[in-house]
Amino acid sequence: MxxxxxxxxxxxxxxxxxxxxxxxxxxxxxxxxxxxxxxxxxxxxxxxxxxxxxxxxxxxxxxxxxxxxxxxxxxxxxxxxxxxxxxxxxxxxxFVMDINEIEEENDLKITREICLDVLWNLLNFPTKTKYRQIDNNALLRNLQDKCQKLNENIDDILADMTIYLQKIGFDKGNDGNWYFQNMNVEKLWKCYQSVINDQLMYCTVFQLFICICK
Incomplete structure (x- = not known):
């Protein structure tokens, strides 16, 4: 047949x-x-x-x-x-993996943690407006705090975060803040799975979201 x-x-x-x-x-x-x-x-x-x-x-x-x-x-x-x-x-x-137990570079660890927070909130609270927008000043403060604790340069990490937010579907508004418009659960879940995959400790977030979130 x-x-x-x-x-x-x-x-x-x-x-x-x-x-x-x-x-x-x-x-x-x-x-x-x-x-x-x-x-x-x-x-x-x-x-x-x-x-x-x-x-x-x-x-x-x-x-x-x-x-x-x-x-x-x-x-x-x-x-x-x-x-x-x-x-x-x-x-x-x-979510069966404790990402805090994964050994990885500090810059990737910082970006991974914030990525997972954003994805988790979008997937777990898809109808909540507050999780569809990110205050840019709050994001900078969060990054600065993490970078100071781990003695990392915020500029490089901020560049990765900007690329990540754009790839996942956030747009930067005229007020400088980030806004998420289209809810594609399957795409978000693929991104989420990829971030918690332990093999990604050898990849950059830039490479990850160029390949996965397309």
Whole structure:
């Protein structure tokens, strides 16, 4: 059977699922029939409306590599199937690494800590306006404090932070402060996962977000 034949078969077997959902899962799993059927069965059994199907699929795409389908479903149900609340719980469950135990250069450590704070707040509180904006003076004070404690040059770290904020989706306003506009949870989660990956101690934040947040 051709890929087209398999896809048509999936549409017949999962008539209760939206065609767009079937296509997205089919594409996401790189047209692997067994994996696609497994995920479609899971979505079919645990969601009703097209909106719920889409939410559950997005959660599986974002967190499926680090959490089981059962963990994702349990958190979703416990959050009354609200996407934002579920995302916050799943992010917390996925955060299994204590970054303070990672040995790395001080400049990268400073930038990493601030990056994680920003990403954590956006993922955990997606509807809170205060986490979508960063006071530039407060950012400078935070950086200055960390740099003084670790005897680092703030200019180089500030340059990295500026690039990071732009890559993740912040724009600098006319008042000099930073504002985040478009909420792309999947993109943010990929950035978050990459920052806490211990292999990144050998990379610069500039390289990280050029590659990941595109």
């Amino acid at each position: 051709t890929s087209s034949d398999y896809f048509q078969r999936l549409q017949k077997d999962f008539k209760n699922l939206d065609k767009e959902i079937i296509f997205q899962v089919w594409t996401w799993r790189k047209k692997d029939v067994d994996e696609t059927v497994e995920i479609l069965n899971f979505i079919s059994k645990n969601s009703t409306s097209p909106e719920q199907q889409k939410i559950l699929m997005q959660l599986l795409q974002i967190f499926g590599d680090c959490l089981s389908k059962e963990q994702i479903l349990e958190s979703w149900n416990a959050s009354d199937r609200a996407f934002g609340d579920t995302t916050g719980k799943l992010v917390e469950m996925s």
